[in-house]
Amino acid sequence: MSWKKGIVTRFHSNMADVIDTETKEKLSCVLRGKFKMQKIRPIVGDFVEYTTDESDTGKIENILERKNILYRPSIANIDQIILVTTLKSPCVDNLIIDKFLIQAEKENMDVIIVVNKTDLLVTQEEKLILENFRAIYEDMYTVIPVCSKTGENIDKLKIFLKDKISTMAGMSGVGKSSLLNFVNPGLKLKVGDISDRLQRGKHTTTYSELMQFDFGGFIADTPGFANMELINFNADKLKNFFPEFSYFGAYCAFSDCSHIHEPNCAVKDAVENDEISLSRYNNYKKIYSDLKTRNSGGKKYD
Ligand SMILES: Nc1nc2c(ncn2[C@@H]2O[C@H](COP(=O)(O)OP(=O)(O)O)[C@@H](O)[C@H]2O)c(=O)[nH]1
Ligand SMILES: [Mg+2]
Ligand SMILES: [Zn+2]
Numbered sequence: 001m002s003w004k005k006g007i008v009t010r011f012h013s014n015m016a017d018v019i020d021t022e023t024k025e026k027l028s029c030v031l032r033g034k035f036k037m038q039k040i041r042p043i044v045g046d047f048v049e050y051t052t053d054e055s056d057t058g059k060i061e062n063i064l065e066r067k068n069i070l071y072r073p074s075i076a077n078i079d080q081i082i083l084v085t086t087l088k089s090p091c092v093d094n095l096i097i098d099k100f101l102i103q104a105e106k107e108n109m110d111v112i113i114v115v116n117k118t119d120l121l122v123t124q125e126e127k128l129i130l131e132n133f134r135a136i137y138e139d140m141y142t143v144i145p146v147c148s149k150t151g152e153n154i155d156k157l158k159i160f161l162k163d164k165i166s167t168m169a170g171m172s173g174v175g176k177s178s179l180l181n182f183v184n185p186g187l188k189l190k191v192g193d194i195s196d197r198l199q200r201g202k203h204t205t206t207y208s209e210l211m212q213f214d215f216g217g218f219i220a221d222t223p224g225f226a227n228m229e230l231i232n233f234n235a236d237k238l239k240n241f242f243p244e245f246s247y248f249g250a251y252c253a254f255s256d257c258s259h260i261h262e263p264n265c266a267v268k269d270a271v272e273n274d275e276i277s278l279s280r281y282n283n284y285k286k287i288y289s290d291l292k293t294r295n296s297g298g299k300k301y302d
Contacts, residue, residue, distance in 0.1 A: 003049040003061055007077075007165075008042045009210040009218065016042060016060060018050055019212060029058040043069070044208050044220070045076035045165055070107060070167065073208030073222045077165055080110040081224060082157075084170035084179060087129050088120040092171055094136065096228065098283040100169050101141070103225045105241035106233075112160055113137055115145045116175040118152055136277045140243050148178040158183055161213060167220040176223060184213045189221075235291035239267075242284055244276050260285060 006018035006029075015028045029050050035041060042048055042063045049062040066076040081104045085092045097113070104111045121130050134143050142160070146153040160166075161183065168176045177189040210218040239245050239259055245267050249257065253264035259281075270276040 001051045001053070003051055005064075006048055006050055007210070007218070008044055008046045008048055008060075009212070010044065015057070016048075018048060018058060018060070021047075024212070027052070027058050028056070029060045031060050035060070035063075043074045043076050044210055045078065045218075047077065068107065068109065070109075070224050072226065073220065073224070075165075075167060075208055075210070075220050075224070078109060078167055078220075078224075079164040080112055080160070080166050082112050082114055082161075082166050082168045082219075084114045084116055084168055084174045084176045086117045086120075086174045087115060087133060088126065089117060090171065090173055092174065094133075094279050095283050095286065096171065097137075098280065099228055099230060099287065100225055102230060102233075102238070102241040102287070104169070105243065111141050112157075113141050113143045114157060114179070115143065116148060116179060118145045118147045119149050136279055146179065148175050148182045151182060154179075154182050158215060161215075161217050161219065163216045165210070165218045167224040169223050169225045180211075180219060184211075184215070186214060187211055230287065230291065233291055235288050238284065238288055238291065242280065244280065245284075248276065258288070260288060 005021040007021065008016045009019050009026070010017040015030060017026055018029045019026045029048075031041065040063065042060060046066065047064040048060045049064070050058040050060050052058045068078060069076050070078055081100075083097070083100050083104070085097055101111060115130065115133065118130070121127055130145060134145075137143050144153055144157055144160075146157055148154070157179070168180075170176055172194055177191050177193065180187050181189050181191070208220050208222040211221055212218055236256075236258065239249065245259060248266040248270040249259065251266035252259070252262065254262050257265055257267070259265050259267035267276060267281070271278055271281045
């Protein structure tokens with residue numbers, strides 16, 4: 001019996017939905033007994049090898065090695081995070097963006113920043129806010145201004161989504177569901193739904209599910225990094241998750257420079273010279289001191 005390759009997109013009552021890599025067809029699969037013995041189970045996003053016989057269900061024979069795993073929700077093999085934000089309705093603080101980016105950097109994942117609701121940026125001042133935002137982030141990340149009302153740049157976004165496994169992140173209300181509906185109308189996601197989560201029975205575990213794009217590729221139905229707090233973060237390692245610090249940091253007088261209070265700090269010099277954005281640096285200092293306070297058992301982080 002030949003083994004076929006597929007991707008796990010969903011679990012329900014101990015069965016896994018597997019979409020065949022070649023045919024793109026979906027079928028339900030059971031797990032081989034050996035996995036239960038070893039207490040191993042695939043998670044959504046896993047590439048598996050499976051077999052079929054005359055019945056309607058397949059059998060998962062093997063779980064292929066994972067490239068990465070994102071927890072809460074658990075998804076394997078994510079290629080990129082689509083960080084959705086807005087500069088108006090709501091005006092998302094850059095501090096929140098930086099916290100998302102830190103988590104993505106920690107997981108070593110590619111990030112695409114999507115600025116939605118560009119239809120609301122009409123005055124010169126509002127347009128300047130978008131330009132400033134791009135100036136802060138464009139050197140490190142791909143930034144795509146889009147609009148899920150007019151369709152602006154949705155084609156560009158689709159190029160990034162095609163044939164990849166993506167997950168979205170971003171505050172509630174920025175238009176994540178609206179964007180996905182525009183990208184792939186067949187998804188029919190509820191707009192204005194706070195939870196962004198498929199509601200299942202109260203007593204069943206809620207798993208994330210991968211949705212397939214008509215044009216190829218997958219997206220998780222649940223946003224990643226729902227928890228905005230940086231849990232288990234070591235303040236002294238925080239600097240490693242600001243990619244623009246690494247280049248300048250090599251020239252600091254102290255090799256373990258925190259870029260906060262040390263003399264002859266090349267990162268601080270770069271901020272002075274506009275080579276590192278002041279907004280990013282100030283947020284670094286704020287998060288650093290919050291993490292220090294929290295770790296010392298002092299004032300709690302909110
Ligand atoms: N003006 C404008 N409103 C938008 C746009 N995209 C989404 N919205 C609105 O923003 C609200 C939240 O959208 P939703 O997709 O539910 O956001 P989510 O919580 O991130 O999934 C809804 O009222 C949408 O109609 C846009 O591009 N322009
Ligand atoms: Mg939503
Ligand atoms: Zn320094």
